[in-house]
Amino acid sequence: MNKSLILGSLLATSLLSSSTALAAMDNIDISGFGSIVAGQTLSSGDVFTADWHDVGQYEDGLSFKPESMLAIQARSQLTDKLSFTALLSAKGTDDFEPEFDWYYLTYQASDNLTLMAGRRAIPMYYFSEFIEVGFAYPWVRPPANLYWWQIQYFNGLHASYDFTLGDYSSNITAFYGNERDDDNKEIGVLYSRGADRIREYWEEITGFTWSLSGDIFDLRFMHFSTATERTYIYESLGTNGLRDRDIDFYGLGGSLTLDNLAMFFDYNYVSSNIVGEFSLDPVTNMARQARVNNDDIFPTVLLTATYTIGDYVPYISYSKADHRQRQFDINSGNILPRAPGQDSDDYEQHELYSLGIRYNYTPNVAIKFQFDMFKDQGFAPQGWNFHGDSETITAGLDFVF
Amino acid sequence: MKNLILVTSLLISAAASAEVAVIVHPSNANALDKTAITRIYTGKAKSFPDGKQAVPVNQADGGTTDEFNKSVLNKSTSQLRAYWSKLIFTGKGAPPKVVSSEAEVIELVSSNPNIIGYVDSASVNDSVKVVAKF
Numbered sequence: 001m002n003k004s005l006i007l008g009s010l011l012a013t014s015l016l017s018s019s020t021a022l023a024a025m026d027n028i029d030i031s032g033f034g035s036i037v038a039g040q041t042l043s044s045g046d047v048f049t050a051d052w053h054d055v056g057q058y059e060d061g062l063s064f065k066p067e068s069m070l071a072i073q074a075r076s077q078l079t080d081k082l083s084f085t086a087l088l089s090a091k092g093t094d095d096f097e098p099e100f101d102w103y104y105l106t107y108q109a110s111d112n113l114t115l116m117a118g119r120r121a122i123p124m125y126y127f128s129e130f131i132e133v134g135f136a137y138p139w140v141r142p143p144a145n146l147y148w149w150q151i152q153y154f155n156g157l158h159a160s161y162d163f164t165l166g167d168y169s170s171n172i173t174a175f176y177g178n179e180r181d182d183d184n185k186e187i188g189v190l191y192s193r194g195a196d197r198i199r200e201y202w203e204e205i206t207g208f209t210w211s212l213s214g215d216i217f218d219l220r221f222m223h224f225s226t227a228t229e230r231t232y233i234y235e236s237l238g239t240n241g242l243r244d245r246d247i248d249f250y251g252l253g254g255s256l257t258l259d260n261l262a263m264f265f266d267y268n269y270v271s272s273n274i275v276g277e278f279s280l281d282p283v284t285n286m287a288r289q290a291r292v293n294n295d296d297i298f299p300t301v302l303l304t305a306t307y308t309i310g311d312y313v314p315y316i317s318y319s320k321a322d323h324r325q326r327q328f329d330i331n332s333g334n335i336l337p338r339a340p341g342q343d344s345d346d347y348e349q350h351e352l353y354s355l356g357i358r359y360n361y362t363p364n365v366a367i368k369f370q371f372d373m374f375k376d377q378g379f380a381p382q383g384w385n386f387h388g389d390s391e392t393i394t395a396g397l398d399f400v401f
Numbered sequence: 402m403k404n405l406i407l408v409t410s411l412l413i414s415a416a417a418s419a420e421v422a423v424i425v426h427p428s429n430a431n432a433l434d435k436t437a438i439t440r441i442y443t444g445k446a447k448s449f450p451d452g453k454q455a456v457p458v459n460q461a462d463g464g465t466t467d468e469f470n471k472s473v474l475n476k477s478t479s480q481l482r483a484y485w486s487k488l489i490f491t492g493k494g495a496p497p498k499v500v501s502s503e504a505e506v507i508e509l510v511s512s513n514p515n516i517i518g519y520v521d522s523a524s525v526n527d528s529v530k531v532v533a534k535f
Contacts, residue, residue, distance in 0.1 A: 160493070
């Protein structure tokens with residue numbers, strides 16, 4: 001048995017047993033969630049990235065590793081206004097090595113104002129803040145190709161204000177923080193440019209979300225910006241590549257429920273401006289600045305419809321992710337000619353069609369079967385279609401406790 | 402002795418009515434419709450229309466609770482669980498406390514003006530005030 005798996009389960013067990021003793025004290029709540037998921041692609045050689053951030057990928061042999069996971073949350077009420085929450089999670093794609101996904105202090109300043117400080121998910125896309133809680137959404141996972149950002153959590157401050165707008169409930173949350181990842185897994189596996197290690201820093205993450213909800217609908221608008229710095233570390237060459245990029249995120253998403261039919265949509269527009277890209281000369285150790293500046297945009301869209309028939313919820317989903325880039329000469333500001341054969345600015349592009357069914361087995365357990373068809377439309381001459389098409393089946397069991 | 406009488410009358414009348422009564426302290430003069438009750442029970446409203454703090458209590462899954470979830474909140478128990486999971490695991494809320502019996506709901510409601518609860522309408526006595534029936 002895998003050593004990490006033993007360590008992971010020992011840690012989880014000791015956490016559970018010591019927390020059971022602690023839970024006897026009234027002010028500690030233990031809860032958690034988990035997923036047992038198995039899947040495979042249907043054709044030899046096809047790879048489907050179901051989890052971009054943690055790089056959970058299915059290949060043509062059945063595997064439980066890409067998406068199975070267990071998470072335990074402990075919440076301790078320290079005073080009547082102050083609480084501390086921590087979540088320890090163990091993911092199959094990381095060999096079930098437990099790590100703290102989040103830990104933060106919550107201060108209930110008033111009935112309407114909540115302040116939080118610590119490590120939490122970036123309130124990015126509609127499902128970002130609870131992306132790991134399979135039980136909370138219809139599919140096996142929120143459409144994979146949209147949740148493709150390499151940074152998901154950050155350390156910072158949140159201020160959340162609840163209010164009403166007429167008949168509707170509303171909330172505005174502002175946040176600020178940063179994240180420094182010295183060994184980014186997603187870039188390291190999928191976009192490494194041959195580097196041994198990627199350092200991905202997102203600084204000055206500043207933004208807000210505004211949400212509005214009524215009886216049959218809810219709407220969420222998001223905007224944040226961050227100054228990022230990526231270092232491509234080539235250990236054997238003793239040189240690094242650096243890229244400084246300011247990124248702006250915008251999103252509008254929501255849901256509409258009409259009797260048994262529920263629809264979700266999420267449109268996100270991300271634009272980034274490379275402030276500087278250069279490599280270090282291995283001999284002189286001086287930066288050699290690149291001559292180009294890139295303007296990238298990443299528009300993505302999600303549309304899902306679910307229909308509830310008693311305990312069964314069939315669903316159908318479409319998501320498209322796009323990456324387009326224009327290059328400019330850094331000195332003149334002139335737009336540079338496109339690569340040979342490239343009609344548009346398309347770089348990476350893919351569409352995902354999903355069909356599945358969720359069965360509410362008990363109020364705590366949901367069973368899901370899903371078929372995913374991934375169409376890679378990346379610009380082939382420059383190798384942007386590196387994901388490749390795939391057809392995948394996954395079956396999962398999600399639970400909460 | 403009071404509890405024994407209550408439990409016995411509950412057992413006798415349980416079959417007679419599947420109606421759910423939403424109850425508050427007798428001094429609570431708020432008028433509450435389905436929307437207002439739903440807002441309180443889904444954590445979207447933390448106070449009654451008159452501004453006083455509202456503390457909802459649930460019962461365990463089954464019987465009265467399933468009926469309440471279906472007729473008032475318009476969600477199945479699974480849907481409600483998914484809704485609360487989203488809030489619990491983003492640190493944005495916690496579901497109402499669960500108490501173990503109809504008797505306990507009545508006990509709490511009758512002794513605290515901030516509490517709102519639901520019981521089988523046959524369990525209602527004059528220590529509580531009924532704001533709505535479903």
